[in-house]
Amino acid sequence: MEEQLSQDAKNILGLQLPTDPRWVSLAEMSLEDILTDHAYCEQKAATTCITLVQRYSDYPKVVTELAPIVTEEWGHFRLVLAELHKRGLKLGLQRKDEYVNKLISFQQRGGSREGRFLDALLTMALIEARSCERFKRLSEGLEDEYLRKFYRRFMESEAGHYTLFIELAETYLDKDLVRKRWNEWLVYEAEVIKSLEVRGDRIH
Ligand SMILES: [Fe+2]
Numbered sequence: 414m415e416e417q418l419s420q421d422a423k424n425i426l427g428l429q430l431p432t433d434p435r436w437v438s439l440a441e442m443s444l445e446d447i448l449t450d451h452a453y454c455e456q457k458a459a460t461t462c463i464t465l466v467q468r469y470s471d472y473p474k475v476v477t478e479l480a481p482i483v484t485e486e487w488g489h490f491r492l493v494l495a496e497l498h499k500r501g502l503k504l505g506l507q508r509k510d511e512y513v514n515k516l517i518s519f520q521q522r523g524g525s526r527e528g529r530f531l532d533a534l535l536t537m538a539l540i541e542a543r544s545c546e547r548f549k550r551l552s553e554g555l556e557d558e559y560l561r562k563f564y565r566r567f568m569e570s571e572a573g574h575y576t577l578f579i580e581l582a583e584t585y586l587d588k589d590l591v592r593k594r595w596n597e598w599l600v601y602e603a604e605v606i607k608s609l610e611v612r613g614d615r616i617h
């Protein structure tokens with residue numbers, strides 16, 4: 414099972430490390446926390462897509478492809494919110510997102526605009542890939558059958574997003590460059606996952 418997931422994660426998403434298996438039981442212990450984290454994850458995806466449209470409107474496909482993703486991600490936010498309310502739970506406060514902060518710190522600051530554009534897209538691709546992998550784990554590991562299906566739907570949707578961000582990068586930038594930088598990101602992300610899990614942080 415562990416082997417299987419690890420292989421899947423590598424094959425489908427390129428991720429170098431699987432999520433800590435203890436995460437599923439953690440998720441079950443505090444559904445309010447996990448749904449709150451998840452809701453903000455969707456909110457950030459929507460917000461980041463709006464920012465990308467604003468910042469890179471001279472890349473027409475960024476505008477046409479990401480505009481509907483904003484709606485979709487906000488729809489996800491509303492689904493998670495409805496799930497919280499249905500269970501008599503509340504949307505908590507947004508906590509500091511170490512995982513995303515660490516990814517952002519790896520983005521290049523100076524250099525060319527293209528380079529920053531590439532890093533912005535690859536950051537989103539990674540967040541989507543990692544969410545997809547975690548939703549897969551939840552959809553397989555949770556006790557509650559309804560919630561397993563709930564997470565299966567998110568998993569499928571995030572898998573589509575992950576490929577979209579890579580495709581957008583390849584539309585406008587050299588494919589070899591995209592591949593090379595993506596591999597650097599994968600190595601870095603694995604280190605981030607390792608450092609957060611050692612400390613026992615919750616990550617979405
Ligand atoms: Fe989403």
Ligand SMILES: [Fe+2]
Binds near residue numbers: 541570574
């Ligand atoms: Fe997404």
